[in-house]
Amino acid sequence: MNDTREVRLDELRALLAVGGSALEERIDDLHASDVADLIEGLDEAERLVLLRRLRPEVAADALSEMEEVERPAELLLQLDPGQIAAIVEEMADDDAADIIGGLHPQLQAEVLSTVSVPDAAQIEELLTYPEDTAGGIMTREVLAIRESLSAGEAIAEIRRQARGDSDFYTIFVVGPRRELVGVVSLQDLVLADPDTPIAEITEDPPASVPVSMDQEEVGRLLSRYNLASIGVVDGLGRLVGRVTFDDVIDVMEMETTEDILRFAAVSEEEQIRGSTADAIRSRLPWLIANLFTAVAAASVVYFFQDTIEQIVVLAAVMPIIAGMGGNAGTQALAVTIRRIALSDESLTERWQVIGKELMVGLVNGFVIGTIIALAGLLLADNPLFGVVVMLAMWGNLIVASAAGAFIPILLESLGADPAVASSIFVTTLTDLVGFFLLLGLATAMLL
Amino acid sequence: MNDTREVRLDELRALLAVGGSALEERIDDLHASDVADLIEGLDEAERLVLLRRLRPEVAADALSEMEEVERPAELLLQLDPGQIAAIVEEMADDDAADIIGGLHPQLQAEVLSTVSVPDAAQIEELLTYPEDTAGGIMTREVLAIRESLSAGEAIAEIRRQARGDSDFYTIFVVGPRRELVGVVSLQDLVLADPDTPIAEITEDPPASVPVSMDQEEVGRLLSRYNLASIGVVDGLGRLVGRVTFDDVIDVMEMETTEDILRFAAVSEEEQIRGSTADAIRSRLPWLIANLFTAVAAASVVYFFQDTIEQIVVLAAVMPIIAGMGGNAGTQALAVTIRRIALSDESLTERWQVIGKELMVGLVNGFVIGTIIALAGLLLADNPLFGVVVMLAMWGNLIVASAAGAFIPILLESLGADPAVASSIFVTTLTDLVGFFLLLGLATAMLL
Numbered sequence: 058m059n060d061t062r063e064v065r066l067d068e069l070r071a072l073l074a075v076g077g078s079a080l081e082e083r084i085d086d087l088h089a090s091d092v093a094d095l096i097e098g099l100d101e102a103e104r105l106v107l108l109r110r111l112r113p114e115v116a117a118d119a120l121s122e123m124e125e126v127e128r129p130a131e132l133l134l135q136l137d138p139g140q141i142a143a144i145v146e147e148m149a150d151d152d153a154a155d156i157i158g159g160l161h162p163q164l165q166a167e168v169l170s171t172v173s174v175p176d177a178a179q180i181e182e183l184l185t186y187p188e189d190t191a192g193g194i195m196t197r198e199v200l201a202i203r204e205s206l207s208a209g210e211a212i213a214e215i216r217r218q219a220r221g222d223s224d225f226y227t228i229f230v231v232g233p234r235r236e237l238v239g240v241v242s243l244q245d246l247v248l249a250d251p252d253t254p255i256a257e258i259t260e261d262p263p264a265s266v267p268v269s270m271d272q273e274e275v276g277r278l279l280s281r282y283n284l285a286s287i288g289v290v291d292g293l294g295r296l297v298g299r300v301t302f303d304d305v306i307d308v309m310e311m312e313t314t315e316d317i318l319r320f321a322a323v324s325e326e327e328q329i330r331g332s333t334a335d336a337i338r339s340r341l342p343w344l345i346a347n348l349f350t351a352v353a354a355a356s357v358v359y360f361f362q363d364t365i366e367q368i369v370v371l372a373a374v375m376p377i378i379a380g381m382g383g384n385a386g387t388q389a390l391a392v393t394i395r396r397i398a399l400s401d402e403s404l405t406e407r408w409q410v411i412g413k414e415l416m417v418g419l420v421n422g423f424v425i426g427t428i429i430a431l432a433g434l435l436l437a438d439n440p441l442f443g444v445v446v447m448l449a450m451w452g453n454l455i456v457a458s459a460a461g462a463f464i465p466i467l468l469e470s471l472g473a474d475p476a477v478a479s480s481i482f483v484t485t486l487t488d489l490v491g492f493f494l495l496l497g498l499a500t501a502m503l504l
Numbered sequence: 505m506n507d508t509r510e511v512r513l514d515e516l517r518a519l520l521a522v523g524g525s526a527l528e529e530r531i532d533d534l535h536a537s538d539v540a541d542l543i544e545g546l547d548e549a550e551r552l553v554l555l556r557r558l559r560p561e562v563a564a565d566a567l568s569e570m571e572e573v574e575r576p577a578e579l580l581l582q583l584d585p586g587q588i589a590a591i592v593e594e595m596a597d598d599d600a601a602d603i604i605g606g607l608h609p610q611l612q613a614e615v616l617s618t619v620s621v622p623d624a625a626q627i628e629e630l631l632t633y634p635e636d637t638a639g640g641i642m643t644r645e646v647l648a649i650r651e652s653l654s655a656g657e658a659i660a661e662i663r664r665q666a667r668g669d670s671d672f673y674t675i676f677v678v679g680p681r682r683e684l685v686g687v688v689s690l691q692d693l694v695l696a697d698p699d700t701p702i703a704e705i706t707e708d709p710p711a712s713v714p715v716s717m718d719q720e721e722v723g724r725l726l727s728r729y730n731l732a733s734i735g736v737v738d739g740l741g742r743l744v745g746r747v748t749f750d751d752v753i754d755v756m757e758m759e760t761t762e763d764i765l766r767f768a769a770v771s772e773e774e775q776i777r778g779s780t781a782d783a784i785r786s787r788l789p790w791l792i793a794n795l796f797t798a799v800a801a802a803s804v805v806y807f808f809q810d811t812i813e814q815i816v817v818l819a820a821v822m823p824i825i826a827g828m829g830g831n832a833g834t835q836a837l838a839v840t841i842r843r844i845a846l847s848d849e850s851l852t853e854r855w856q857v858i859g860k861e862l863m864v865g866l867v868n869g870f871v872i873g874t875i876i877a878l879a880g881l882l883l884a885d886n887p888l889f890g891v892v893v894m895l896a897m898w899g900n901l902i903v904a905s906a907a908g909a910f911i912p913i914l915l916e917s918l919g920a921d922p923a924v925a926s927s928i929f930v931t932t933l934t935d936l937v938g939f940f941l942l943l944g945l946a947t948a949m950l951l
Contacts, residue, residue, distance in 0.1 A: 063850060088710045090728050122730075216695055225691060226673060226732060243690050244672060248663055263535045280757070281537050283750040285673060285732055302749040303730040306756070310727070313760045314842045320764065321838030322831060329843045333863045340835045341868050347831050348872060351824045352879065358820040359883075365812070365819045372812045372819040373805040376826060376935060377798045383830075384769060384794050388787045391768030395761045396776045403510055416780045421788050425795060432799065436806075488823060 065091075066098045073106055080110060089118035096123065105135050113140075117147035120156065138164065142171035150176070151196040151304075154183035191275045192268035194308065195289045195298035201229045204238060204259060209251030211241070226285035226301065230259045235295045237265055237288050265290050268297060273312055276305040319476040320394065322347065347481055354379075354488035361496035364504065370436055371499055374429075374446055378495050381425060382453035382487030389414045389461025390479050397465060397475050404470060411462045418458030426451035441502055449495035457487045512538075513545045520553055527554075531562060540569035552582050560587075564594035567603065585611065589618035597623070598643040598751075601630035638722045639715035641755065642736045642745035648676045651685060651706060656698030658688070673732035673748065677706045682742045684712055684735050712737050715744060720759055723752040766923040767841070769794065794928055801826075801935035808943035811951060817883055818946055821876075821893055825942050828872060829900035829934030836861045836908025837926050844912060844922050851917060858909045865905025873897035888949055896942035904934045 072080040133141050145153045169177045186192025202211050230239040239259035263282040266275050279287050289298040315325040327339035430447035464482050465475035519527040580588050592600045616624045633639025649658050677686040686706035710729040713722050726734050736745040762772040774786035877894035911929050912922035
């Protein structure tokens with residue numbers, strides 16, 4: 058696949074260099090996703106030449122397929138408002154709103170004033186919804202029919218409503234004030250006798266979502282009920298749009314990236330393929346925050362300097378106890394964060410997780426503590442030294458496991474994101490507790 | 505939503521306790537996904553009572569909707585083979601294969617011998633494909649028509665082929681030996697004049713996948729081309745099944761869980777809601793592996809004991825240098841792992857990532873190193889001490905960033921999973937390098 062892409066890129070560059078219609082003909086043979094992929098492989102200058110040469114509808118399809126991280130908005134900035142408007146008019150309304158939403162306000166206004174009035178009104182309405190809600194990811198292009206039709210009439214009505222290029226999977230059945238009353242699958246409609254009343258094949262929608270619902274929650278509902286498309290309703294229950302499976306797949310990919318980045322204390326705004334400067338800016342604040350927590354943990358060591366001076370080998374054991382606590386805590390954290398993300402449990406069930414993790418820490422801490430104590434005995438010829446190491450490791454792993462479950466559950470029940478910065482809290486705690494147990498016990502039992 | 509679930513569970517328990525048809529009537533009102541959710545909330549004994557009382561088709565729908573982590577296979581073990589066969593016969597073939605695949609071989613044979621012959625043959629064929637391939641997640645239930653039909657004839661043919669309960673979104677167009685030649689969307693078929701030849705509205709499938717393709721790759725293709733359904737072909741290009749968006753969403757959820765667990769060094773087999781014993785077994789081997797790497801890093805400290813004895817404050821600085829390296833390495837790791845997961849880059853582009861991360865380490869290491877050096881000057885009244893701390897931190901953050909990018913790219917280009925155990929390699933390396941730089945420089949410059 059990578060090879061094909063390299064070959065295609067070279068070919069495209071060659072076609073860009075010459076005039077004539079060969080470029081356009083070649084592009085027409087490709088799927089819009091593949092064109093998008095090629096655009097991503099070009100440099101800024103080449104992209105601009107290509108975009109200016111593509112017909113607006115071809116440019117629109119390709120831009121719709123580009124990954125959001127590639128920010129086509131920046132690319133468009135270099136076209137004039139009229140060219141942008143021509144491209145945006147060829148897009149589905151949700152993609153158009155995404156693109157226009159990425160422009161600065163003055164350019165937005167210029168472009169919208171050039172777009173035809175009904176399209177501009179739709180786009181402006183979509184721009185009023187926050188990006189990460191059902192309203193922000195929906196399209197207003199829905200097929201809606203009245204319950205009083207027959208299957209045959211409904212098909213005629215759909216022929217009338219459907220624009221050629223937009224996919225639909227579910228037909229929404231609405232009442233007189235456009236309130237959502239049910240859904241008919243295209244498949245049932247095709248399979249039904251033309252005289253069948255629509256009411257007879259209308260089903261209750263297994264779910265519909267308000268415009269303000271968080272996009273992750275929309276994804277969960279669509280996935281839960283295996284829906285290709287879910288209706289979006291306003292405060293009065295009127296159908297205003299729909300979200301389809303492909304929007305949800307995009308949301309899931311983005312959310313996974315965010316979760317993994319947050320888990321590793323990277324700002325979720327960092328673009329996966331962004332610039333070096335972006336990466337530095339996104340990570341430095343977290344590193345500085347972490348420096349303060351690391352210094353706090355290290356101050357425990359500073360406090361016990363006298364003990365280390367007398368038993369220097371403790372300095373070698375310290376990072377082992379702290380590091381293992383960090384590992385065990387991260388394990389509990391990862392499992393708990395996924396548990397919160399995937400399942401719809403009551404708070405009571407959630408709190409029981411902490412009991413489970415406490416047990417895991419108790420058992421694994423005992424095993425790891427025993428192994429390290431035996432190794433410790435080889436280093437220092439003192440059975441008490443083994444006991445100190447054992448107890449410090451055991452205690453730290455118990456605290457680590459319990460904290461790995463407790464911290465995300467606490468954050469979640471406070472309404473915060475359970476993933477964000479959890480790992481910093483957990484590792485700071487395990488460093489603190491690890492150093493304190495090891496050096497405190499050593500001071501009490503070995504000096 | 506949690507409240508509704510608690511209320512429903514209580515109601516269900518009450519209905520389970522009494523006889524009569526009230527239970528069945530209540531269950532019939534619910535969506536299969538909600539029934540599945542309730543079953544997950546019951547304990548083992550209650551689940552069994554409920555399963556025995558549900559009609560096979562209701563049980564089949566609910567079991568199909570249960571999350572794989574809840575392993576319905578274990579639940580089924582307690583029914584007799586005849587009951588299992590009755591339930592499995594009501595399922596879609598892919599769900600039936602998943603369930604039967606989870607039984608032990610003898611019970612599999614017993615159940616399959618009771619299932620009707622054509623169903624059993626389909627299920628047995630599906631069982632031959634590895635679970636994580638296109639063949640393992642596909643259904644054999646496809647709508648396939650010949651290119652020579654008209655749109656009207658095609659709709660009649662689809663009426664004949666379609667079973668009432670299975671969703672379809674794409675109609676596959678096949679040649680005389682069932683080789684896949686194109687696709688027709690149901691929507692184009694409905695919109696077309698009945699006399700239109702199918703050949704006229706047949707499109708090239710933007711992609712089709714071989715049975716052996718990895719399920720993640722299938723997901724990427726479906727998502728790339730925004731397909732509701734993708735055809736699966738055998739070695740001769742003949743259509744053998746299809747994978748739909750809902751299978752892909754399930755795969756994506758599972759893969760995200762696996763990625764996050766692997767990243768945190770938890771075995772990806774750990775069930776998110778599994779037992780305490782499972783959690784202990786899944787995590788202990790990783791902790792033991794980590795113990796060895798931690799001891800390896802600590803041996804550097806052991807080697808420099810004399811230095812620490814003379815400058816005890818180094819023991820307090822050590823964990824800061826090592827910990828910050830771990831953080832910076834994890835940041836680079838997370839970004840690189842997602843980059844590999846999401847994009848289709850050439851190897852050349854991948855290797856450039858290491859250059860970028862090296863720059864990030866250079867800049868962030870300089871900033872963090874300067875801050876810690878200034879703090880260090882306050883602790884030890886010696887400018888050289890500040891220089892040592894600065895250089896150790898800077899060096900470690902450069903190595904950390906570069907290794908965070910290098911290790912997953914290396915694993916990926918060796919054909920291994922880039923996420924698995926990456927974090928252990930990186931943190932071991934940053935511990936080793938951090939300790940060595942700090943203590944080595946201190947020995948050379950301060951003693």
